[in-house]
Amino acid sequence: MADAASRLRSVAEQVLGVPLPVRLRAWDGSQAGPPDAPTIVVRNRRALRRILFKPGELGVARAWVAGDLDIEGDLYGALAAMSGLIWERGEDDRTVLQALRDPAVRAGVGELLKLAGPPVPPAPPREEVRRRSHLHTRRSDKQAISHHYDVGNDFYEIVLGPSMVYSCAYWEDGGTLEGAQRDKLELVCAKLGLTPGQRLLDVGCGWGSMAIHAAREHGVSVVGVTLSQEQATYARKRVADEGLTDRVEIRVQDYRDVRDGPYDAISSIGMAEHVGAERYLEYAQNLYGLLKPGGRLLNHQIARRPQLDESTYHVDRFIDAYVFPDGELAPIGTTVTQLERAGFEVRDVESIREHYASTLRQWVANLEADWPRAMRLAGPGRARVWRLYMAASALAFERNRIGVNQVLAVRTPESGASGLPLRTRTWN
Incomplete structure (x- = not known):
């Protein structure tokens, strides 16, 4: 097995049909x-066995999570170099079968089999979640949310920093992550036009940052709902420490079960990605029904680029198996259409794509700066999942493969008076 790296490189280039843009160490x-x-x-x-038994992105992900593969040097440089060969190449069973028709590819696979050792498929890492379909029932959604968010609040403190906000920040040159997250929360409050005495529903409230900011800085009463028990426990303590228990209520509750409307405003920040395409209209209709006439919704949501043929769209296998089980991204046009179908008048759409790339890079830096402790808290496999997904996502935002948008929508009353200023983006 001498010089395995050269043999691997030769076979990889034979199978892929292009020079391998990275160095290999075997x-x-x-x-x-x-x-x-x-x-x-x-x-x-x-x-090698992991990749051979599950060619493409999922096999590589399994090897990474298990620690069988690693990257030395520039993580982002390696991911950027490999993205065109894995993440942007497109993969499904038909792609693999078509590739195997090439004699050179078949010969390369045969050589890899010799290198790989015993022809026994390794068990997937224990961090992998298997989903049969995107059901989005109350039970399956709760399980999916628990998988991602109930990793441990101490672990998320490492990644997110003092703000404990797990969504795109709003940056200015030279700013800090904490300041950029504060500015994002204030931007949401401004778009919602919050004033003292109003009622705000924060859907997917996370660790309570938006609810606390809105109550403390704008004098509103807030109900925050989450499906994560760990988030709720943490958020309630923060609310108590801030002396805001009379104005902020944190519930472990599905958004579909909220019945105590109407609210003056609703914020949904980084939550709608979990709703699912089949449930999205229901989600929009529920929020519409919880608003007073004239009430505003701020929907902050990641978007994917539309496909020429939407029937060919495939859910990201690594993300679905390890990061956000049952999560689904939709094009921004689809989101706007569904909101308007539910009765909303969409008044503003702001893309803040580049801001999310900066946010993710800072989260990765936080994780790497306290890596030994992060591995102790979440386990080596889970820590590796988060490092890979956040770094790869930063590149995806930078390359315009995905985006993130704030959509301001209004339950416009029959009179047609939206309550918004004539010159938008003054917000008040």
Whole structure:
């Protein structure tokens, strides 16, 4: 098995049909590839078996999560170099079958099988969640939310920093993450036109940051709902520490079960991605019904780019299996259409795509700065999942593969008076 790296590189280039843009270091210590390129470390032959038995993104993800694959050097550089070969290449069973019709590819796979050792598929890492379909029932949604958010509040404190806001910040040059998150919360409050005495529903309230900010800075009464028990416990303590228990209520509750409307305003920040395409109109209708006439909704949501043929769209297998089970992204046009179908008048759409790339890079930096402790708190596999998904997501936002938008919508009364200023983006 001498010089496994050169053999791996040769086979990989044979199968992929293009030069491999990274350096390889194999389990025998051998290396091959440009000396100044990021290095992919293949720690053992089990990594090859994972990829062979599940070609494409999911096999690579399993090897990464299990620690069979690693990256030395520039993480973002390595992911950018490999994205065109994995994440942007497109993968499904038909793609694999078509590739195997090429004799050179078949020969390369045969060589990999020789390198991989015993032809036994390794069990997936325990962090992987298996979903049969995107049902989005109350039970399945609660399980999916628990998988992602009940990782441990101490772990999220490392990643998110003091703000404990798990959504795109709103940056200015030279700003800090905490300041950018504060500015994002204030932007949401301004768009909602919050005034003292109003009632705000915060859907997917997380660790309570939006609810606390709105109550403390704008004098509103807030109900925050989440499906995560760990988030709710943490948020309630923060509310008590701020002396806001008379104005902020945190509930473990599905948004579909909120019955105590009407509210003057609703914020939904980074929650709608969990709703699902089949349930989105229901989501919009529920929020519409909870608002007073003239009430505003601020829907802050990640969006994917539309496909020429939407029937060919595939959910990201790594994200679905390890990060956001049952999460679904929709194009911004689809979101706006569904909100208006529910009765809303959409008044403003603001893209803040670049802001999310900066936010994710800061979260990755936070995680890496306290890596040993993060691994102790969440486990090595889960910590590796978060590092990969956040770094890859930062690149996806930078490359315009995905975006994030704030949509301001109004339950406009029959009189037609929206209550918004004639010149929008003054907000008050």
